[in-house]
Structure formats: C-alpha cells, structure tokens
Amino acid sequence: MPPPRSSPRSGGSIILQLARYGVVGASNTLIGYGIYAICLDLLGVQYELSLAIAYVIGAVNGYVLNRHWTFRGHDADHTTSGGRYAAIQVAAFLVNLGLLHAAVAWLGVEKNIAQAVVVPLVFAATFVPNRLWSFAHRGDTAIAGGTPS
Numbered sequence: 001m002p003p004p005r006s007s008p009r010s011g012g013s014i015i016l017q018l019a020r021y022g023v024v025g026a027s028n029t030l031i032g033y034g035i036y037a038i039c040l041d042l043l044g045v046q047y048e049l050s051l052a053i054a055y056v057i058g059a060v061n062g063y064v065l066n067r068h069w070t071f072r073g074h075d076a077d078h079t080t081s082g083g084r085y086a087a088i089q090v091a092a093f094l095v096n097l098g099l100l101h102a103a104v105a106w107l108g109v110e111k112n113i114a115q116a117v118v119v120p121l122v123f124a125a126t127f128v129p130n131r132l133w134s135f136a137h138r139g140d141t142a143i144a145g146g147t148p149s
Contacts, residue, residue, distance in 0.1 A: 017131060020070040024062055025123045032058035036115060047104065047111045051097060059089040071135035084134040088126055096122045 032054040039050035063085050096118055103114035 014131070017070055018127060021066065021127050021130070022123075024065040024070055027065065028058040028062045029119055029123075031061055033115065033119070037112060040111060048097060048101070051100060051115070052093070055089065055093045055096070059086070062089075066130065067135060071131065081134055085130065088129050088134055092122050092126050095125065 035057050036050045036054040039045040039053055040047055063082060067081060099118045100114050103109040104111050
C-alpha cells in the first residue's frame with residue numbers, strides 16, 4: 001500500500017515539488033540561456049527575439065518535465081494543463097522581456113548579465129501559479145478555479 005500523499009496533488013509535498021521545480025528551472029535556464037547566448041552572440045539576433053526563441057524551447061522542456069516529474073499530472077487532458085502552462089509562460093515571458101529591456105535600455109546593463117539577473121525573479125514568480133493552476137488535478141476544483149472536467 002503506497003504511503004499517503006501530503007498534498008491533494010500527486011507530486012508529493014510542496015517542498016519536494018519546489019525542489020523538483022528548481023531542478024527543472026535549472027535545466028530550462030541552462031537550455032534557454034544557451035539558446036539566448038547562441039542567438040545573441042553567435043547569430044547576431046536581436047536580444048528580444050533571442051529571448052523569445054529561448055523561451056519557447058525552455059517552455060516545452062519545462063512543461064514535459066514539470067508535468068511528468070514535478071507535479072506528476074495524471075489527468076488525460078493535456079490541453080487544459082498545456083494551455084494553462086502556456087498562459088503562465090507567456091505572462092512570464094512578458095515580465096522577463098520588460099525587466100530585461102529595462103535593465104538593458106534604461107540601466108545600461110550588459111544583455112547577458114541582465115538576463116542572468118532576471119531569470120531567478122521570473123522563476124520564483126511562476127511556481128505557485130503552475131502548482132495551483134497549470135498542474136492542478138481534476139478533483140482539485142478549489143485550486144483549479146473551476147469545475148471538475
């Protein structure tokens with residue numbers, strides 16, 4: 001008989017989920033920052049477009065790993081969690097882009113350094129919405145904000 005879960009979501013305790021989210025975030029950061037730097041420095045792509053390309057690739061990686069490892073989604077409706085995750089990623093991208101632009105254009109921070117500073121802020125802001133909305137399980141209606149599907 002499996003041990004009781006400490007959360008209504010099937011990914012373990014919030015501490016375990018946060019740790020896993022951190023590992024996934026680190027992998028996204030490495031992938032995204034690598035793509036960002038390649039686009040920016042090697043290919044000469046504008047930094048805003050470089051960020052967009054990096055975000056799309058990182059978001060796909062993050063969705064797969066968070067769904068199957070961090071929050072262990074079991075519902076068959078990938079459309080709901082995928083759409084919710086995408087909405088949070090779009091919001092996170094816009095916040096990241098705004099902060100990056102402010103740091104580069106207004107404060108004169110070098111583009112790579114600015115992105116390295118912004119990433120942890122955006123990461124921290126996305127854990128709770130992803131845990132409570134993107135990857136909420138079907139029966140978790142108070143958290144998911146709707147009726148069970």
